[in-house]
Amino acid sequence: MKLSKKVALILVLAFLVTIAGGCGGSKPAPAPAPAPAPEKPKEILIGANFELSGNVATFGISAVNAIEMAFAEINAGGGVNGIPLKLVKVDNKSDTGEATNVATKLITQDKVVALLGPVTSTNVLGAVPVATQYKVPLITPTGTNPKITVDDSGKTREWAFRTCFIDPFQGFVGANFAINTLKAKTAAIFIEKNSDYAKGLAEVFEKTFTEKGGKIVAKEYFVTEDKDFRATLTKIKAANPDVLYVPSYYEQDGLIAKQARELGYTKPIVGADGWDSEKLLQIAGAKALQEVYFTNHYSPQDTDPKLVKFVENYKAKYGSVPDALAALGYDAAYILADAIKRAGAPEPAKIKDALAATKGFVGVTGSVSIDDKHNPVKGAVIITFDKDGKQIFKEKVNP
Numbered sequence: 001m002k003l004s005k006k007v008a009l010i011l012v013l014a015f016l017v018t019i020a021g022g023c024g025g026s027k028p029a030p031a032p033a034p035a036p037a038p039e040k041p042k043e044i045l046i047g048a049n050f051e052l053s054g055n056v057a058t059f060g061i062s063a064v065n066a067i068e069m070a071f072a073e074i075n076a077g078g079g080v081n082g083i084p085l086k087l088v089k090v091d092n093k094s095d096t097g098e099a100t101n102v103a104t105k106l107i108t109q110d111k112v113v114a115l116l117g118p119v120t121s122t123n124v125l126g127a128v129p130v131a132t133q134y135k136v137p138l139i140t141p142t143g144t145n146p147k148i149t150v151d152d153s154g155k156t157r158e159w160a161f162r163t164c165f166i167d168p169f170q171g172f173v174g175a176n177f178a179i180n181t182l183k184a185k186t187a188a189i190f191i192e193k194n195s196d197y198a199k200g201l202a203e204v205f206e207k208t209f210t211e212k213g214g215k216i217v218a219k220e221y222f223v224t225e226d227k228d229f230r231a232t233l234t235k236i237k238a239a240n241p242d243v244l245y246v247p248s249y250y251e252q253d254g255l256i257a258k259q260a261r262e263l264g265y266t267k268p269i270v271g272a273d274g275w276d277s278e279k280l281l282q283i284a285g286a287k288a289l290q291e292v293y294f295t296n297h298y299s300p301q302d303t304d305p306k307l308v309k310f311v312e313n314y315k316a317k318y319g320s321v322p323d324a325l326a327a328l329g330y331d332a333a334y335i336l337a338d339a340i341k342r343a344g345a346p347e348p349a350k351i352k353d354a355l356a357a358t359k360g361f362v363g364v365t366g367s368v369s370i371d372d373k374h375n376p377v378k379g380a381v382i383i384t385f386d387k388d389g390k391q392i393f394k395e396k397v398n399p
Contacts, residue, residue, distance in 0.1 A: 043086040044079075044346040046071075046336065047106030049117040049127055054094025055224065055251050058277045059119045063141055063329030064089055065318050067116060070333035080340045092118055099123035103130035103138075112136065113346045116332055119325065120249070121145035121167075121197040124160075131159045137352040139163060141332035142325055144170060144273070145196045149374040161355050161374045163332045163363075167197070170272050170295045171204025173380050173397050174245065177293065179212045181382075181395075182268050184242035188218035190232070190256060192248045195224065201247035201272050217241050224252070229259050237265045249274040254283025261288040273297060276324045276383070276391075286389030293384045297324040298365040299393035302381075310364045324365075331363035 048067060051060030068087060075084045088110045092099040099118050106112045107130065115131055115138040118124050124143035131138035139161045140148060146167060149160045178184040187209055192198035206216055218239035220232045233256070236244060246256050246269060253275045260269065271294035281289065300311050300321050310330060314322040322330075336351075338361060343350035358370040368376045382394040 041083060041346060043084050044340065045086050045088055045110060045112045047103075047110060047112035047115045048087050048089035049092055049099060049102045049106060049115055050089065051094040051119050051123065052089070052091035056094050056120055056249050058250070058279050058323075059142065059325045060091075060094070060117070062323050062325040063117065063119060063332075066314065066322060066326040066328075066330035067333040069314065069317055070330050070337075074334070074337050080337050080346075081344070083346065085337065087116075088112055092123060094120070094123070096123050096126040100126040100130060103127040107131070107134045107136050113348050114139070114336055114340075114351055116141065116329075116336065118143065120195075121148060121200070122195060124148050125196060128157060128160045132157060135159060135352075136348045137161060137355055139332050139336055139355070141328035142273075143197075145200045146375075147196070147200075156373050159352060161370065163335055163365075163368060163376055164273075164297055164328050165378055165380060166375050167200040167272075168204045170380060171201045171247070172208050173295045173382075174201075174247075174270050174272060175205045175208035175212065175214075177295070177382055177397075178209065178243045178245070178268075178270055179214055182243055182270075182293075184214060184268070186215050186217045186239075186241045187243045187245055188220070188236045188239055188241035189216060189245045190229075190236065190248075191219065191221050192224060192252060193221040195248065197249075197272075197274065198247050202245070205245050205247065222252070226252070227255060229256050230263060233260050233263055233265065236260075237263055242267060244269045245271070247272040247274065250277035250280045251283065254280045254288075257284045257288040257292060267291065268293060270294065273324055278320060278323065281389040284389075286385070286387065289385040289389050290387070291384075293382055293394065295380050295397075296383045297378075297380065298327045299381050299383060299391070300327075301391075301393040304364075306362065307364045327364050331361075331365050331368065334363060335361055335368065 050064050051057055071085045071087055090102045092102045119142045121143045124140045137159050141163050144164055144167045149157050189202050191202045218236050268291045273296050275294040276296055339351050339354035340346055343354040361368045366378045368378055379398040381396050384392050384394045386392050
């Protein structure tokens with residue numbers, strides 16, 4: 001069938017239009033709609049890897065109590081950037097291997113964006129490699145061993161932080177107090193040989209004490225499981241030191257003080273923050289704690305208004321005076337919240353960078369600035385005991 005000229009012309013024109021369109025003559029397709037903004041998380045998960053049972057359980061419980069109190073306060077004020085904090089706490093049972101396992105679980109299963117804890121230096125050192133492997137920031141409120149934040153080559157560990165002063169400062173303060181305030185010329189050191197905390201403190205105390213003109217007349221060792229220290233304490237007493245330095249934790253400290261006094265050693269005993277526990281008096285008895293002094297992070301007798309409020313709130317909530325572990329846990333919680341706020345998002349890498357940039361944060365244990373080794377620049381206090389075994393603030397030492 002023949003087409004009319006008019007129909008043929010129309011078909012030719014339609015064909016040409018189709019070709020022109022295929023060669024790009026048509027208008028470009030509209031741009032795709034932008035991807036929706038990521039949904040704001042309902043809560044920010046923070047892992048708590050603490051010693052809630054075992055031989056330093058009072059430390060872990062104090063720290064966690066204060067962290068939970070801090071999180072409750074922060075959430076009552078609207079959370080961090082409008083998102084509530086949630087603490088996921090797991091007991092590491094005061095065991096280094098378990099501390100490693102807990103860190104792994106919190107990161108890989110619970111999906112936390114930051115870790116708080118553990119308490120003891122040895123347990124923290126067990127958790128730091130896990131935080132480093134998975135690139136999640138870890139803050140210990142209380143681990144004082146320098147190796148937590150700096151490796152053997154002197155390089156800062158990128159994902160590890162602390163909010164307490166380090167052992168060299170604490171050992172330095174203890175040695176200076178022994179020489180300058182106690183007028184000691186000789187000292188004995190009793191060291192828990194399977195504790196990184198004790199060994200680090202003892203090393204710095206000995207170095208500082210001898211550099212200041214003092215003499216170490218005895219250096220003895222024990223292990224964590226020991227309960228009877230009398231044979232070694234008899235040797236120490238025979239050396240007749242002006243002061244005995246015992247940088248351990250309260251379970252051992254209390255027994256050592258008690259047994260030393262029973263053996264007739266009446267001279268001063270100096271320790272570190274591991275002595276700070278309400279259980280110490282129960283273990284040692286008030287009489288054994290006379291002429292005992294220890295370096296610490298804060299004193300609940302300090303009259304700073306921020307600290308007074310913290311002590312009042314803690315006593316009202318838990319029925320006891322907060323120890324240094326509680327104060328440090330409280331500060332660590334607020335420092336982490338502040339870092340998350342400044343990071344702008346609850347993402348581990350951003351939180352890590354914000355933590356490293358912390359300057360002049362005012363907490364209950366003083367003003368905190370994080371240095372290039374991820375350690376805080378802050379002061380220390382000396383604590384002693386009255387005739388009833390209650391703590392007394394002795395003096396404050398600034399860096």
